Structure formats: C-alpha cells, structure tokens
Amino acid sequence: xxxxxxxxxxxxxxxxxxxxxxxxxxxxxxxxxxxxxxxxxxxxxxxxxxxxxxxxxxxxxxxxxxxxxxxxxxxxxxxxxxxxxxxxxxxxxxxxxxxxxxxxxxxxxxxxxxxxxxxxxxxxxxxxxxx
Numbered sequence: 001x002x003x004x005x006x007x008x009x010x011x012x013x014x015x016x017x018x019x020x021x022x023x024x025x026x027x028x029x030x031x032x033x034x035x036x037x038x039x040x041x042x043x044x045x046x047x048x049x050x051x052x053x054x055x056x057x058x059x060x061x062x063x064x065x066x067x068x069x070x071x072x073x074x075x076x077x078x079x080x081x082x083x084x085x086x087x088x089x090x091x092x093x094x095x096x097x098x099x100x101x102x103x104x105x106x107x108x109x110x111x112x113x114x115x116x117x118x119x120x121x122x123x124x125x126x127x128x129x130x131x
Contacts, residue, residue: 012051
C-alpha cells in the first residue's frame with residue numbers, strides 16, 4: 001500500500017468515526033461527511049470514498065441479520081432471530097427476510113461476516129464433499 005493510500009485510509013477511518021453516534025451509524029452524520037467531502041476535496045478523494053463506503057457498509061451489516069429461507073418466514077420467526085442475534089452480539093440486530101428457493105428447506109442467517117446455516121442444501125453439499 002502506498003503512502004497516499006495509507007493517508008487516504010486514515011482520513012476515511014476518521015470520517016467513519018465521526019459518522020458513528022451512540023454506537024450506530026447516523027444518516028445525518030454520513031450526509032454531513034459527504035457534503036464536507038464535496039466542498040473540501042481531500043487528497044485522493046476516490047480512495048477516501050471507497051474506503052469510507054467499505055467501512056460504513058461493514059458497520060451496517062453488523063446490525064442486520066439477513067435471513068434466507070426457502071418457504072414462508074413468519075414475522076414471529078424473524079423477530080425471534082433478531083432477538084437471539086441481539087443477545088449474541090450484544091448490540092441491536094434487525095432481521096431482514098430474503099427468499100432463496102435453492103435452500104430447499106431450512107434457513108441461512110448472515111450477520112456481517114458470520115453465517116449460520118441449517119438447510120437441506122447445506123447438508124446435501126456436506127454429504128457430497130464427504131464422499
């Protein structure tokens with residue numbers, strides 16, 4: 001990584017820290033940071049913006065449980081998953097439903113980089129690689 005890239009990453013991290021309020025990303029603060037960047041272009045603005053975007057996206061993903069399911073996912077199930085993930089990660093986590101017929105049956109839950117899966121498709125994949 002070049003010295004310019006390191007400096008741009010440092011600026012992006014500073015902008016990220018300023019975007020978090022009370023442990024969560026603040027839309028108003030992000031808008032303020034973007035307006036500031038537009039008015040006062042930093043050195044290597046494209047690198048700064050890409051790094052800033054990556055940091056914001058990762059932080060938002062940490063508070064969201066994407067629940068993939070093959071059949072219907074009742075609201076009570078989504079609420080139960082959100083509560084369990086909130087307890088596990090000790091921060092507010094919301095559950096978002098995403099249909100995925102390829103799972104055949106079961107669930108796949110993704111919170112940030114963590115994936116929890118209990119589906120027939122995953123079990124069949126495990127069986128096929130074991131042989």
